[in-house]
Amino acid sequence: MRRIFILIFLVFVAVYSNAQQDAWVYLTDKPNVSNSIANPISVLSQKAIDRKQQQNIVIDARDVPVNETYISELKNQAGITVLAKSKWFNAIHVRGTEIAINALVDLTFVNHIDFANPNLNTLSRGTSDYNQTDVEDETIAFTYGDTQNQVEMISVHELHLADFTGEGITIAVIDAGFPSVNTMDAFLRLRDNNDLLGGYDFVDRTSDVYASTASDHGTKVLSTMAAYVEGEFVGTAPDASYYVFRTEDAGSENPVEESYWVEAAERADSLGVDIINTSLGYTTYDNADYSYSPSDMNGQVAYISRGASIAAEKGILVIVSAGNSGATDWQTVGAPADSPDVLSIGAVDANGDYAYFSSQGSAAQVGYQKPDVVARGGAAYVIDENNTIVQNNGTSFSSPILCGGIASLWQAIPEALPTEIMDYVRQSASQYNAPDDFLGYGIPDLFQAKNLALSFDETIRTAFHFYPNPVRSNLNIEIPSSIAQLEVVIYSQLGQEMVRQVVTENANSINVSNLVSGLYLIQVSSDEASKTFKFIRSSN
Template sequence: MFRLICMLLLLQFTITATAQQDAWIYLTDKANVASSLANPISILTQKAIDRKAQFNIVIDERDVPVNESYIADLKTQTGITVMAKSKWFNTVHVRGTEADINALDALTYVDSIDFADKSLNSGSREFHEQDKYDNFEQQVVFNYGNTQNQVQMINVDNLHVDDYTGEGITIAVMDSGFPNVNTMGAFQRLRDNGDLLNGYDFVTRNTDVYANTASSHGTRVLSDMAGFIQDQFVGTAPDASYYLFITEDVSSENPVEESYWVEAAERADSLGVDMINTSLGYRVFDNSNYNYTPADMNGQVTFVSKGASVAVEKGILVVVSAGNSGASSWQTVGSPGDSPDVLSVGAVNADGNYVSFSSQGGPAQVGYQKPDVVARGGAAYVIDQNNNIIQNNGTSFSSPILCGGIASLWQAIPDASHTEVMDYVRQSASQFSTPDDFLGYGIPDLELAKNIALSTNERLRPEFYVYPNPVKDELKIQFPNEVIEAEVEIYNQVGQRIFSGTVSSDYNTVNVSQLSTGIFILVLSFEATSKTYKILKD
């Protein structure tokens, strides 16, 4: 009898261990959200779009399909059968043994697992109704590793926390070479997200932009915007999209490179690029007859500077390295950074102090400030063509660090023009009221730039404007004209409601001084509508 009982218990254990279970696998993110929302016909029929418009129903992230690459990968996992999917909840319904389903938790794109058999959920994060806010407002948490100083210096990390990571912004990078960008690990995230767009080598007239291995400068420049190595390195716009253009011939120095640059800028304009980063400068050439002088650095003389000004006129935000001539007899910002229309970026060290090589404003730049602003270029961290994290000096790197940061800022204020964005960046800088020829307006604070934009330009505000964010003591809620009163609820990251109350256009302040430091979800409900916001408590 005892043996029979043991056998029955063993059989029951075996059946339990191998029994097929159903579960919902909640995913961390979706692909191409910004581009899909900008082009809703790519994800909805015209009839659906018309119906939503008729009833003022917002097309949002829930309408974007589940990432098909995640589904394809789930289908390859041991013992897993994909049964269904839901874009509204960004989840995939799977079937498999308890052990095989729990093994999915190790996948980087899996946020949580909710077994249909709720008794099995003790081993995974318990699912709450409030988790829907996590799915719609997914928190971005990066371990910046080596790049922490250069990211935090311009306060772009706070934009990243709010999911502003450059998504939907397209950047053209004009440089000298991009070897291994198409294969190396630091750009795997970029490739997987479909954000590494095509490019062109204007020097060799070659569509294979990776074939030119004469210089890896472009690879290192790109890394400060788009590079990502888990827990070691995060660029300032890891989710922006990038075109790569080679315009610099490292074998010689000739004005034809200015023409290559302008041709590439024209190509960028035709492709609808939002921003250009160029860590190049033109002053002197192999043939001294072609040389410019510091007096020519007024934005009106060099072909490349005039081309850069036209690019800005066409609607592109152009970010340019100020140059590395600060300690030389040349000294002044070179072209195309001398154009009054571009944002030229000088360099500081990790402590935010001017580094001697950074080019300075010169006497030819009358009536406008150069450099415009600065970012870290002294011993900045970059990734080389061998996927190694190293340190390099130069405004070549302060420019992309800031360019990527501005891409993340622009995602947060998408209705701002390129010139407005540049102005907000300048206004946010550390010495805006007392600029000089070394740091220009100083080190930008991109979170502050966002707040300046939203507080001073009503056109850029969402329906409700929740500020300041990050917040210390009092959170204010600015109402649209048609709304008088709303219910407000605040939830912590595990879905617990920790505050509820009523706010109105007359009494619009919520005291959050008692909240602990961290990220919270705020829900505003009015009539039959609700809005969700992520707030950061300092």
């Protein structure tokens, strides 16, 4: 009996040790970092460079691509398959046996390895078997109608009447599949206006992003923003421009999809997009060892959540569906909606009441509110791959409905920073003064958000003054009497913070004599919002 037990144990060990594992391999360095930063056009599009300069965002080592030589060497290692890469994390997603992956630490360019199964690392986390996409896959009924309720609920129609329809705003949609987007009539106007900019399928590694028919989820998501059917259906940003990226493999749930998502976000950043909408969320996986627990939803654990936070740092407004776990044991928002740096969107029904499936905030989100706001996701109108108007449930649709509305809002206040846009949206919402874990700050009124922004701009422009400009030594600042204090930050043209100081009515002078001569950006912020202006430090 003992021999049989030992034999069974040895067979188990052999099978387990040969099981395929997923892991992130973090690298030590990158090539030509200084040269790339000095010549950013070599690694970023001009639109991306312009966006970063406008927002005072530093171009840094994270913008430099991963060392391709290192990738080639990893591909040559026995038992290792390279699946994805990230310049932001300087990491490679690999698959192989535990033994083969651990052997990679002997390579001189490998810094450390993080297994998707936390039990193979030093930390552990719990599991759950709920599939949060089940709700969205239920088609409620065939309905041949229009989008009036979901548009008017957030006052996008008033922005459209003022000719703010998203024109000039570029949105990247990161989702599960986009069949028929390049051929169906609902997107004819989008294509004729050259606003469908293309994309990439990171799952199948092909530029034919419309080829996969495994899921039309992305097609439906895009329709809520970009589709137009005369007299029948109008998206919330019909004149915005769109890239579409497939990162979700509908046939399985595996952490590599998080890596695909980060790759897509990096591509979006390089292309200079303004907004990312993603109606994807990750909580549990087919391999339970890879699954997260609700307590992990704090914006710091999941790879995709940390990637979403970097996208926000890079100046992109990231808008994410909260998830469909509200009626399950999981309950809380998933990743990347748990990131404090993204705008997470829950769902309400046509009456503006909480939709039972919409994921909620929890104690895991310490110091910040999730979801942020809500829009219609109960029986929302969408268009499927057959060019048919239907109704579906899901925060997957409340997110893009609001995303398109925000694109139209941003067109109306183009100088606003992403963080300002988020603040205006929250401030305009129906329960801003009493947020909860069901609706967050409530249903936004995007027309009111525009007015809030313009009102603040007017206050700052008429009552805020700084002089002299150009300045040699002391920059004097006058602030509105209605504002107790302002935080002032001075940046170089490359986004480097040079001076940070709080000014009040009686302490309103900033010494800039230590700055070299040249053009600088000055950002003034109150509790409500912030604005950025330019001044010149003169040597004469």
